[in-house]
Amino acid sequence: MLRGSGVSLGLRGLVERTVSSALSCGQAATSSRPLSTATTEAEVGEQQRTRKINFFTAINDALNVSLEEDEKTLVFGEDVSFGGVFRCTSGLLEKHGGERVFNTPLCEQGILGFAVGAAAMGYKPVVEIQFADYIFPAFDQIVNEAAKYRYRSGGQFSCGGLTVRTPCGAVGHGGHYHSQSPEAFFMHSPGLKVVMPSRPRDAKGLLLSSIRDDNPVIFFEPKIMYRTSVEEVPYGDFTVPLGEAAVVREGSDITLVGWGSQVGVLRQAAEECEQEGISCEVIDLRTILPWDVEAITKSVTKTGRLLVSHEAPLTAGVGAEIVSTVSKECFLSLESPPTRVCGADTPFPLVWEPFYLPRQAKVVAEIKESLNF
Template identity: 65%
Template structure:
């Protein structure tokens, strides 16, 4: 067991994947000797050479198009998009090519070995081009998997599982947490299941659900609620697509209440899909309306980032409204 921050855990996962399978290659803008803007790929080019860890031109559509080609021929590319906000030039390649490769060929060929890594989310004073959370755009596209880790231990296990999955995966990394703290991470190779939520804390009064960096926020809110005698169950969804309906619905059937929190704007955020599904599956168990504490329906602001972010106080106030409904 070693102490690692989130970036070190990601680097460790890439190192293990590349060491054990020479079909794994990683590339993107500045990921070679420089190690990427956040240093997630540091020293990998030194260890595995320029043929397996290399820089690309600053063309996101080209990065993913190239990755699709590599994956279709049996390689396992790990393509980095420098910021989640920059993934949109590659949107056509991802939703029209990556996601549909297997379907359009009747499973004759696929790009199942492709993993797309990208940092997402706010909290770093990055402004509107370095702070967005675009997971919901891709959740509308069958054929993809979407994974979001909350800490170093989760990041390593989920990234290794993503690289080895037989379907293309978008791996969103909460950049606010990259160097925020360290945690215990096994040094050995291990995987965590994609599509299975993690019940971080059991409770009886209300279910709090989030993913990525927002897990810290809802956990803090749950501790605030403890002082009011409110017993919160806290769940990390971990995978947006597929998402663990069974675990979430089972929790809501027990607690009778659900609060969903994500950084992305409220309207058409993935929380809306969760809310719709839960009311279909657990309507008679609900004691109050499903609450959503999310980003605002405005472009991500720089000067007013604090007001925009769904913080622990906002979540705590929503918990009380739900309990006293």
């Protein structure tokens, strides 16, 4: 028997009994509707209707689609059945019942332990960790259980149906326990995929792709964007592929790479620099692991310069991996050293947040320094 510190395969009966009233133990783990019916990002056009919604509504929409299409989908976490603290799960309990949408105790390790056991048995648990700052008690379950399940069982079991949603990033008043961006911790764990969208459209499409992916996915949601980011999002089933970055602004002088809410900061910096004749290409990474090496290196080969920006601290951040790879792959094309504009190497502050964050002014200053090298 494979042993896990949370829910082991020896406890599969417990998981089955929990969902038995809604699910049959003999049902297949696959979706009741072929996944090929999903509209991909490239296929969206005049034929699919859209509506203007904000970020958290897009998340709610994706969860509803998954619950409707696959009876193996479960949604649970702290306060989830009440709608969650950010209302991302509002209405799901009423639509899909308490056997599939339910609250848990305030125990992140237990939430992930239960999810690991459920995913290993073929279910699709979409769990919510209320704030990314509180994901660390579940760290062992994620990196030592979920990420390694397929490898250590020789392919007999996996946690491919597991998706961990968690709000992250600065919000203006969160302080050091409600503002962190811990994506780099999980980038260092083979077996996981790590995603952070920057807009409602991608939030829906990437979340549905994550739930259907054959690997456990950590899905970070920049909470400052839940209500501030609004755009047209397709109705119904819609996916955005994992592992593909998006060029959100074309340019020729320097490549700016970010993800989550930092993409907006980079776009603002690019607009400011344009007034001074500097052409910036802005790329939204979208998937942090595996990240789109081809898209970034292609852009840097064209522009000759790179700036990576993220809210998380500078040292050993995701930006360091991108800069290292680009320095090797694009060495002969570089006009200046790749650079980073990131959060400070300190605990996330409260009143000093504006000085901690990589704001527009810092990015613009670094762009000019790179061009003047």
